[in-house]
Amino acid sequence: MPPSITTRSPDFVVVGGGIVGLWTAFEAARQGLSATLLEQRTIGAGASGGLLGALMPHQPTGWTDKKQFQLDGLLSLETEIAELEALTGISTGYRRCGRIMPIRNAEKRRQSGDWAQASRERWPAPFRWDVSDETPDATWLPPAEMPFGINADTLSARVSPRGLLSALRQAAEMSGVTIREGVAVEQIEADGKLRTTDDEIAAGHVVLAAGWQTFGLIEALLAAPAGTGVKGQAALLRPAIPVDPALPILYDNGTYVIAHADGHVAIGSTSENTFGDPLTTDERLEAVIKHATSLCPALKDAEVIERWAGVRPKAAGREPLVGPLPGLSGVSVATGGFKISFAIAHLMAKAVVSLSRGETPDTLPQAFLPENRVRPLPC
Numbered sequence: 001m002p003p004s005i006t007t008r009s010p011d012f013v014v015v016g017g018g019i020v021g022l023w024t025a026f027e028a029a030r031q032g033l034s035a036t037l038l039e040q041r042t043i044g045a046g047a048s049g050g051l052l053g054a055l056m057p058h059q060p061t062g063w064t065d066k067k068q069f070q071l072d073g074l075l076s077l078e079t080e081i082a083e084l085e086a087l088t089g090i091s092t093g094y095r096r097c098g099r100i101m102p103i104r105n106a107e108k109r110r111q112s113g114d115w116a117q118a119s120r121e122r123w124p125a126p127f128r129w130d131v132s133d134e135t136p137d138a139t140w141l142p143p144a145e146m147p148f149g150i151n152a153d154t155l156s157a158r159v160s161p162r163g164l165l166s167a168l169r170q171a172a173e174m175s176g177v178t179i180r181e182g183v184a185v186e187q188i189e190a191d192g193k194l195r196t197t198d199d200e201i202a203a204g205h206v207v208l209a210a211g212w213q214t215f216g217l218i219e220a221l222l223a224a225p226a227g228t229g230v231k232g233q234a235a236l237l238r239p240a241i242p243v244d245p246a247l248p249i250l251y252d253n254g255t256y257v258i259a260h261a262d263g264h265v266a267i268g269s270t271s272e273n274t275f276g277d278p279l280t281t282d283e284r285l286e287a288v289i290k291h292a293t294s295l296c297p298a299l300k301d302a303e304v305i306e307r308w309a310g311v312r313p314k315a316a317g318r319e320p321l322v323g324p325l326p327g328l329s330g331v332s333v334a335t336g337g338f339k340i341s342f343a344i345a346h347l348m349a350k351a352v353v354s355l356s357r358g359e360t361p362d363t364l365p366q367a368f369l370p371e372n373r374v375r376p377l378p379c
C-alpha cells in the first residue's frame, strides 16, 4: 500500500535520531526554529545507542583544524552536558576521567615524549599529557602490561551514550522538537521534499543525520559515494568486585576499557570494513573480551551482561561532512564523525544549523564542507 500523502512543513527536519540528529534538532529549536526529527526505528537504534562513550583527544602532534575542532568539542562538551543535566534532571554519566595507554616498545616511548611536549603547546591548562612509569591502579593496569611506561592524559572523558541520548531527547522535546519514531525517509526529491514511509514533507531545511545510512540516501545524487559504514562490536561487563568509576579510560592499541558511573565496565571494539548483519556479535567480539580481561585484572571473573554491535559512519576522506549538499537546495548533511562523534556532535549541530541560515560558522574546518568534498551528478 502506498503511504497516504499529507504534506507537513516545519522550518527544519532532521533525519536520524542518533547523537548528531538529536543535537541538531535541539540546536535548531534553541535557535527558535520549529523542528521535527524523523527516526526510522527508535532513538538510539543506530551507532549512538552503544556502550563505550569514550571522549578521547587526537594525538597533539601534527596539528590540524580538525584536531582543533575536536579539542573545542572536548572542552565545550562539559558545559553543554552540565546545562543539559540541569534542564532535564537526567544524568548522562559524564566524567572527565582521563586516559592511560600502556607503552609497549622503546620507539613508542620516544614518540610519547613528542606527544607530551605537543600537548603543552596545543592544550589549555590544566589539561596535560604525561609519560609516566607509575600505574594509577595495579588492578586496572598492572606494571607487567606497561614495559615502557604509560601515556596518561587528563583531557579524556567518558559519558553514558544512552544516558546522553535520553537527556538530549528530553531537552529537545522540552524545547518543542517533534520526534517521530518509526518513520523512515525513503527518498529525497529533486526539490528537497522528503518522501517518508508515512507522508511527504516539505521543510524549510532538511538535515540528513542518518549515520552511515546517509550515504545511501544521497548516493543517487552524487558522482561518487560520500562514505561508508564500519561495523564495531562492544560489550558491557559487571565486575565481580566493584571498580572505582573514577578510573581513567584504559586504551591499548584499539581496545577500550571504560569504567562507567553505574559500576559497569564497557569494553570494545572491533573495526570491520566488510560485514553481513550490522547488528549481530560474533567471535571477533569474544577476542576483544579476552584481550581486555587479560589486560585488566579488575575484570577477572566479570560477567558479560550485554554484547552489542553497530555501524559507524565514515565519510570518504575520513573528515566528517557538515553543511549544505551541493546541487540540492535546502538539504544539508551532518555525519561521518566515525570514532569521535560524541565529542563533536554538538559542534557539528551548531555549524549545520548556522550554515542552513546562511551564516558562516568560524570554527568549522573547510574540509568538512560538502562543497569541498562531494560532486553532484550533472543534471
Ligand SMILES: Cc1cc2nc3c(=O)[nH]c(=O)nc-3n(C[C@H](O)[C@H](O)[C@H](O)COP(=O)(O)OP(=O)(O)OC[C@H]3O[C@@H](n4cnc5c(N)ncnc54)[C@H](O)[C@@H]3O)c2cc1C
Binding pocket: 015, 016, 017, 018, 019, 020, 021, 038, 039, 040, 041, 042, 043, 044, 045, 046, 047, 048, 049, 050, 052, 053, 054, 055, 183, 184, 185, 186, 209, 210, 211, 212, 213, 214, 217, 230, 231, 232, 233, 234, 268, 269, 270, 309, 310, 311, 312, 313, 334, 335, 336, 337, 338, 339, 340, 341, 342, 343
Ligand atoms: C562499537 C562502537 C564503539 C564506538 N565507540 C565510540 C566512542 O567511544 N566514542 C565516540 O565518540 N564514538 C564511538 N563510536 C562511534 C559513534 O557511535 C558514531 O560515530 C555515532 O554514534 C554516529 O552518530 P550518528 O548520529 O551520526 O549516527 P547513528 O547513531 O547511527 O544515528 C543515525 C540514525 O538514523 C536512523 N536512520 C537511518 N536511515 C534513516 C532513514 N532513511 N530515515 C529515518 N531514520 C534513519 C538510524 O536508525 C539511526 O538511529 C563507536 C561506534 C561503534 C560501532
